Amino acid sequence: MSAASQARKRRGPDELQVVAFERGAATSYSACGIPYWISGAVDAEERLVSRTPEQHRRNGIDVRTRTEVVAIDPAARTVRARDLDGGGEYDEPFDDLVYATGSVPLRPPVPGIDAAGVYGVQTLDDGAALRRALDSGRVETVVIVGGGYIGLEIAEACRVRGLDVTVVDRSPTPVGMFDPDIGGFIADAVRGLGIDLVLSDGVAEIETKPDGRAVAVRTAAGRRLPADLVVLGLGVRPNVELARQAGIPLGPSGGIAVDHRMRTQLPRVWAAGDCVESVHRLSGQRVVVALGTHANKQGRVAGINIGGGYATFPGVIGTAVTKVCDLEVARTGLSEREAEAAGYRYVTASVDSTTRAGYFPGSQPIRLKLLAEKRTGQLLGAQIVGREDAAKRIDVLATAIWNEMGVDEILSLDLAYAPPFAPVWDPVLIAARKAFDAVEADAHR
Numbered sequence: 001m002s003a004a005s006q007a008r009k010r011r012g013p014d015e016l017q018v019v020a021f022e023r024g025a026a027t028s029y030s031a032c033g034i035p036y037w038i039s040g041a042v043d044a045e046e047r048l049v050s051r052t053p054e055q056h057r058r059n060g061i062d063v064r065t066r067t068e069v070v071a072i073d074p075a076a077r078t079v080r081a082r083d084l085d086g087g088g089e090y091d092e093p094f095d096d097l098v099y100a101t102g103s104v105p106l107r108p109p110v111p112g113i114d115a116a117g118v119y120g121v122q123t124l125d126d127g128a129a130l131r132r133a134l135d136s137g138r139v140e141t142v143v144i145v146g147g148g149y150i151g152l153e154i155a156e157a158c159r160v161r162g163l164d165v166t167v168v169d170r171s172p173t174p175v176g177m178f179d180p181d182i183g184g185f186i187a188d189a190v191r192g193l194g195i196d197l198v199l200s201d202g203v204a205e206i207e208t209k210p211d212g213r214a215v216a217v218r219t220a221a222g223r224r225l226p227a228d229l230v231v232l233g234l235g236v237r238p239n240v241e242l243a244r245q246a247g248i249p250l251g252p253s254g255g256i257a258v259d260h261r262m263r264t265q266l267p268r269v270w271a272a273g274d275c276v277e278s279v280h281r282l283s284g285q286r287v288v289v290a291l292g293t294h295a296n297k298q299g300r301v302a303g304i305n306i307g308g309g310y311a312t313f314p315g316v317i318g319t320a321v322t323k324v325c326d327l328e329v330a331r332t333g334l335s336e337r338e339a340e341a342a343g344y345r346y347v348t349a350s351v352d353s354t355t356r357a358g359y360f361p362g363s364q365p366i367r368l369k370l371l372a373e374k375r376t377g378q379l380l381g382a383q384i385v386g387r388e389d390a391a392k393r394i395d396v397l398a399t400a401i402w403n404e405m406g407v408d409e410i411l412s413l414d415l416a417y418a419p420p421f422a423p424v425w426d427p428v429l430i431a432a433r434k435a436f437d438a439v440e441a442d443a444h445r
C-alpha cells in the first residue's frame with residue numbers, strides 16, 4: 001500500500017488506475033503490533049490498522065480485499081484474481097505490477113506440523129486467529145517453537161495472559177541475530193518472566209490427538225512438551241511462489257532480485273518488502289531481511305518510480321530492536337558470526353555503563369558491544385542490552401556505520417549530555433574509546 005499510495009500521489013486518477021489485491025480483510029496494518037494486541041497492551045485490533053481499505057478507496061486506490069492473486073502472466077500482462085468469498089476468478093490487466101506478497105513462516109517438515117492448533121503469526125488474520133484461540137478459554141499451555149524475536153514477543157504476550165509457556169530453540173541462546181554473550185542476557189530475562197526456555201534442542205514432531213489437534217511437542221532430545229496450542233516462531237522465508245511460477249528471477253538469497261529502484265528483471269515488474277532481497281552495505285552480500293522498516297521504504301521507492309519520480313533504496317545494515325519484559329536489546333551492522341563470514345578481521349570491545357548519570361533517579365544499566373575492523377578501526381557492528389532507554393542508542397551507531405565512520409571519529413562525537421539523559425561520557429563514547437584502544441593495541445602487536 002506504500003507503493004500504491006506514492007504512485008497515486010504522483011499521478012492522478014485520470015492518468016493512472018491503481019488496483020491493490022489483498023487476500024486478507026485488512027490493509028496497512030502493523031504486524032509488528034500483533035504481540036502487543038495479543039498481550040492486551042494494545043486494546044483493539046483496529047488500532048493496528050493505520051489505513052483501512054475504505055480510506056484507501058477514498059484516496060483513489062481500488063482495493064480488493066479477500067481477493068487472492070493466483071497467477072501472474074508477464075507476457076499477457078495480466079494477473080488472475082480469485083474472489084475468496086464469491087469464488088469467481090477473473091483476469092486483471094496491468095502496465096506496471098508491484099509484487100509485495102511479504103513472507104511466510106518457516107514450517108519444518110516434521111510430523112504434525114500442519115495439525116489444528118499449530119499457528120504461524122504473519123498477517124493480521126493470523127494474529128486474529130491466534131487471539132481467538134487464546135480467548136476461547138481452552139488454552140492453558142503454549143509451546144513456542146523457535147526463540148527468534150517474534151517467538152519471544154508472542155511468548156511474553158502469552159505469559160502476560162497467565163498461560164504456561166515454553167520456548168524451544170535449537171541454538172544455545174535465543175534470538176540468533178545477537179552474539180551468544182548478549183543472547184545470554186536475553187535468556188535470563190525470558191526465564192525471569194517465568195517462561196520455560198529449552199535450548200540446544202529442536203522440534204522433532206508435533207504429537208496430535210485422535211481428533212487431529214496438536215497436544216504436545218516432541219523434541220530431538222526426546223523431551224515431550226505438552227501444549228494446548230503451538231506457535232511457530234522459526235523465522236520466515238520470502239513469499240516468492242507466484243513470482244517463481246511467473247518467471248520473475250530470484251537472487252542468491254532466495255528473495256526476488258531487484259535493483260536499487262526496486263525493479264525486478266522483468267520489464268515494468270517491481271517488487272518490495274519481505275519478498276525481496278537487499279544489499280547489505282557492509283558485507284556487500286544479498287540478504288533477505290524481513291522488517292517493516294525496510295518494507296515501507298522499499299514500497300515508497302517503487303511507488304515514486306512508478307509515479308514518474310526517481311527514488312532508490314540504498315541497502316540495509318542489519319539494524320533491529322526488540323524487548324523482553326523490560327530488557328531492551330538492539331543491534332546494527334554485523335554480528336561476530338556475520339563479520340567472520342564476510343571475511344572481516346575485527347576486535348571487540350564491551351562496556352557496562354548507565355543510561356543516565358549514575359546518581360540520577362531512574363538510571364539503568366546498559367551494556368554495549370562494538371566490533372571494529374582491525375587496522376582501519378571502521379565500526380562494523382554494535383549490540384546493546386539494557387533497561388529503559390538503552391536500546392535506541394543503537395541509532396547513533398547505525399548512523400555511524402552507515403557513514404563508514406571509524407571508532408576514532410565516534411569517540412569524539414558531540415552527543416547530548418545532561419544527567420537525566422546520559423552520564424557525562426555517554427556509553428556510546430565510552431565503548432568507542434575502548435574499541436579504539438583495542439584497535440591500537442592490535443596494531444602494535
Ligand SMILES: Cc1cc2nc3c(=O)[nH]c(=O)nc-3n(C[C@H](O)[C@H](O)[C@H](O)COP(=O)(O)OP(=O)(O)OC[C@H]3O[C@@H](n4cnc5c(N)ncnc54)[C@H](O)[C@@H]3O)c2cc1C
Nearest residue numbers: 022023031032068069101102122273274290291292293295
Ligand atoms: C509478529 C510480528 C512482529 C513484527 N515486528 C516487527 C518489528 O518490531 N519491527 C520491524 O521492522 N518489523 C517487524 N515485523 C516484520 C514486518 O511486519 C514485516 O517486515 C512487514 O510487514 C513486511 O511488509 P510487506 O508489505 O512486505 O508484507 P506483509 O505486511 O506481510 O504484507 C503482504 C500482504 O500480502 C498479502 N498476500 C500475500 N500473497 C497474496 C496473494 N497471492 N494475493 C493477495 N494478497 C496476498 C498478505 O495477506 C499480506 O497482507 C514483524 C512481523 C510480525 C509477524
